[in-house]
Amino acid sequence: DTAVSQTPKYLVTQMGNDKSIKCEQNLGHDTMYWYKQDSKKFLKIMFSYNNKELIINETVPNRFSPKSPDKAHLNLHINSLELGDSAVYFCATRDRPFSGNTIYFGEGSWLTVV
Amino acid sequence: DQQVKQNSPSLSVQEGRISILNCDYTNSMFDYFLWYKKYPAEGPTFLISISSIKDKNEDGRFTVFLNKSAKHLSLHIVPSQPGDSAVYFCAASGASGGSNYKLTFGKGTLLTVNP
Numbered sequence: 001d002t003a004v005s006q007t008p009k010y011l012v013t014q015m016g017n018d019k020s021i022k023c024e025q026n027l028g029h030d031t032m033y034w035y036k037q038d039s040k041k042f043l044k045i046m047f048s049y050n051n052k053e054l055i056i057n058e059t060v061p062n063r064f065s066p067k068s069p070d071k072a073h074l075n076l077h078i079n080s081l082e083l084g085d086s087a088v089y090f091c092a093t094r095d096r097p098f099s100g101n102t103i104y105f106g107e108g109s110w111l112t113v114v
Numbered sequence: 115d116q117q118v119k120q121n122s123p124s125l126s127v128q129e130g131r132i133s134i135l136n137c138d139y140t141n142s143m144f145d146y147f148l149w150y151k152k153y154p155a156e157g158p159t160f161l162i163s164i165s166s167i168k169d170k171n172e173d174g175r176f177t178v179f180l181n182k183s184a185k186h187l188s189l190h191i192v193p194s195q196p197g198d199s200a201v202y203f204c205a206a207s208g209a210s211g212g213s214n215y216k217l218t219f220g221k222g223t224l225l226t227v228n229p
Contacts, residue, residue: 043219102160105150106157
């Protein structure tokens with residue numbers, strides 16, 4: 001039973017489309033993240049939610065909107081997709097935000113915008 | 115501005131030998147460091163961590179060394195096995211409060227262990 005699961009794993013879509021990536025965790029953690037790994041292989045934080053509340057919002061275009069319907073889910077919606085949005089998006093969780101504890105990652109969602 | 119740097123994009127070693135992966139950081143507020151391992155088409159998985167109050171942490175074949183004055187840490191794998199072939203990410207976070215608590219990752223080092 002996967003602790004952090006993301007869907008879809010692979011997504012190919014056209015420029016201008018709107019798409020969502022879903023994330024669910026069964027670890028009972030309070031904190032969830034979205035990370036992006038771009039073509040240069042940097043793994044960068046995009047958003048963090050703690051108990052459904054946004055606590056980190058890095059410099060990410062407004063086209064990206066996270067939604068946390070409950071503590072176990074953090075979905076990423078992307079409007080008007082652009083070629084530069086092509087990347088691997090990782091969902092992650094941590095038991096609480098302000099700790100040095102381990103972050104657990106999902107398997108990633110490969111987004112290709114054509 | 116790269117606060118966590120892994121200057122070697124790749125490393126190749128023979129099975130049974132030691133693998134040494136290096137990581138440098140610039141932010142003096144970082145006080146907790148982690149290594150993650152990533153196989154292709156999978157998410158990063160936690161490997162080992164070290165707090166700034168220590169200079170060494172060991173877990174089986176994996177040992178992480180921290181040199182705070184040099185802002186440098188390294189991961190030693192002894193003996194290296196072919197199954198260790200993966201990308202290794204160094205990550206760092208700061209004390210609670212402020213934006214430093216989030217994990218900042220390096221670019222990763224691709225380790226290849228040859229049989």
